[in-house]
Amino acid sequence: MSNSISRQKFLQQTAMAGAAVLLSSLESFALTKADKKLKVAVIGCGSVSNRYLPQLQSSKLIEVVSLCDIKYDRALAQNKQYNVNAKTYPNIHAMLQGVPFDMMVTLTDMQVHGELNKIALLAGKHVWSEKPMANTYAEGKALLDLAKSKKLRLWGAPAVVNSPQFAFMSKAIQEGKLGRVASAHGQYGHTGPTWSAFFYEKGGGSMPDLGVYNMATLTGLLGPARSVMAMLSIVKPERTVDDKGKIKVEAEDNAHILLEHDKNIISHVMCGFNFFDTHGHEAGAQTLHSIQVFGDAGNMRLIGYDWETNGVVLDTAETQPPKLMSTDKGGYEWQEGARVTGESIVKGIEPRINVEHALHVLEIMEAARRSSATGMKVKLKSKFPWPMV
Numbered sequence: 001m002s003n004s005i006s007r008q009k010f011l012q013q014t015a016m017a018g019a020a021v022l023l024s025s026l027e028s029f030a031l032t033k034a035d036k037k038l039k040v041a042v043i044g045c046g047s048v049s050n051r052y053l054p055q056l057q058s059s060k061l062i063e064v065v066s067l068c069d070i071k072y073d074r075a076l077a078q079n080k081q082y083n084v085n086a087k088t089y090p091n092i093h094a095m096l097q098g099v100p101f102d103m104m105v106t107l108t109d110m111q112v113h114g115e116l117n118k119i120a121l122l123a124g125k126h127v128w129s130e131k132p133m134a135n136t137y138a139e140g141k142a143l144l145d146l147a148k149s150k151k152l153r154l155w156g157a158p159a160v161v162n163s164p165q166f167a168f169m170s171k172a173i174q175e176g177k178l179g180r181v182a183s184a185h186g187q188y189g190h191t192g193p194t195w196s197a198f199f200y201e202k203g204g205g206s207m208p209d210l211g212v213y214n215m216a217t218l219t220g221l222l223g224p225a226r227s228v229m230a231m232l233s234i235v236k237p238e239r240t241v242d243d244k245g246k247i248k249v250e251a252e253d254n255a256h257i258l259l260e261h262d263k264n265i266i267s268h269v270m271c272g273f274n275f276f277d278t279h280g281h282e283a284g285a286q287t288l289h290s291i292q293v294f295g296d297a298g299n300m301r302l303i304g305y306d307w308e309t310n311g312v313v314l315d316t317a318e319t320q321p322p323k324l325m326s327t328d329k330g331g332y333e334w335q336e337g338a339r340v341t342g343e344s345i346v347k348g349i350e351p352r353i354n355v356e357h358a359l360h361v362l363e364i365m366e367a368a369r370r371s372s373a374t375g376m377k378v379k380l381k382s383k384f385p386w387p388m389v
């Protein structure tokens, strides 16, 4: 017990020290940019840009000035489709020599996020990156060190901690409504993307594409994981995808990950590209309990997905029968991370999304691969400011 108290104190102090450094860089930006919009460059104009572009355009504090894709026709097409009126570029180097911008939003294949984010930081740009922000924890940590040394901001998806349902669940746990929390479970799967091969190539997989959401939610709710054990497998060794035809699947498409948190809490994430699911991104009607938390005085079940939240069932002695609560999304959308963090720079405020949390999840995924390959439990070293709400 005394260990966990001192660890929590340590985390709080680390968080405060980190927040002080971050706030000073945010404040200086906010002062110099008070009358300006944040100029944003989007790199990667594929599927997810259809969600990001309208979201960024909805902000009065953000202007999308550049669009870039190595498949250049995609940058042109998205510029037209969403009336962005941005300059378009066929690669990052051309974009960095083009119109000035403040923040890069990275929406490319997962495997090149780290190298592109590094180039942007070296060029003095803030970065929001789709997940994962790098291929390895070491690469991600080096990016954060680089960002800090240049007084720049770096953030990584997902944005699940922004939902009112996450806040509701976190508060319920912190207020002791569930009693002593023991176990939790998260699951997310579908039958896999059909448009691009990178999801199935080395560095891809269902963990960085799907399990990452549950890992962010469960660590966000229960605190940093101390160690990981996992079993990963490839259920479908061949796939046919739009950009490369028939391919060999190299990254796991089926994963079970056990996380050990402080106070002997254990959580479990199950994800994969072979789960029947009729909802896809239109998950407003999804009734699955994708996140479940169990304590000795109560349980909680998140309805829908942690990225598309439809309410929380609270099941305690006081709520008998179990009560559906927190059904209002409050405007939360899973694709809001770049907008929210971009706006936080302009406003000079610290958002709830935290880069050390994204780095911790990256370390979990790397540890899960190692655990599955060796059969061993893998200890983690990263932490993040917690509790988040």
Ligand SMILES: NC(=O)c1ccc[n+]([C@@H]2O[C@H](COP(=O)([O-])OP(=O)(O)OC[C@H]3O[C@@H](n4cnc5c(N)ncnc54)[C@H](O)[C@@H]3O)[C@@H](O)[C@H]2O)c1
Pocket: 043, 044, 045, 046, 047, 048, 049, 068, 069, 070, 071, 074, 090, 091, 092, 107, 108, 109, 110, 112, 116, 130, 131, 132, 195, 196, 208, 209
């Ligand atoms: N598609 C979704 O609904 C969705 C949802 C949430 C998160 N994501 C994440 O978003 C990222 C992109 O996924 P997607 O589905 O949009 O993939 P996609 O294949 O549709 O688009 C990726 C785009 O990046 C471009 N690209 C690749 N390397 C590049 C480089 N070096 N420079 C410039 N452009 C480059 C590709 O040409 C392609 O147009 C992934 O990290 C994915 O996990 C996707």
